[in-house]
Amino acid sequence: xxxxxxxxxxxxxxxxxxxxxxxxxxxxxxxxxxxxxxxxxxxxxxxxxxxxxxxxxxxxxxxxxxxxxxxxxxxxxxxxxxxxxxxxxxxxxxxxxxxxxxxxxxxxxxxxxxxxxxxxxxxxxxxxxx
Numbered sequence: 250x251x252x253x254x255x256x257x258x259x260x261x262x263x264x265x266x267x268x269x270x271x272x273x274x275x276x277x278x279x280x281x282x283x284x285x286x287x288x289x290x291x292x293x294x295x296x297x298x299x300x301x302x303x304x305x306x307x308x309x310x311x312x313x314x315x316x317x318x319x320x321x322x323x324x325x326x327x328x329x330x331x332x333x334x335x336x337x338x339x340x341x342x343x344x345x346x347x348x349x350x351x352x353x354x355x356x357x358x359x360x361x362x363x364x365x366x367x368x369x370x371x372x373x374x375x376x377x378x379x
Contacts, residue, residue: 253378254325257371261318265311272307347372
């Protein structure tokens with residue numbers, strides 16, 4: 250078992266879960282009408298449709314993180330020389346995604362959002378496991 254990939258995969262699941270839960274508590278809680286799953290209370294120039302797609306995109310990122318986590322854990326547990334080329338492609342793509350995402354969050358939030366650190370840690374763990 251590749252412990253680095255395994256830990257990185259688990260971190261993807263944790264990050265996605267925390268992202269969705271904190272988003273609901275800190276951002277979307279006051280924007281939801283009673284009985285509605287999707288928030289619809291808007292303010293300022295934001296339109297209802299924009300808020301709905303922001304909410305969907307917010308949680309879509311968590312789903313993507315869980316998918317990447319599942320891939321990493323599967324690779325950590327099932328490395329086979331038969332599919333080494335495909336695994337290398339997935340790993341390299343994931344490293345690039347995590348490092349670029351970390352940089353994007355770092356720049357966009359001026360380092361104030363802790364997500365960039367976790368994304369960077371995931372990318373580094375994958376590099377160490379390679």
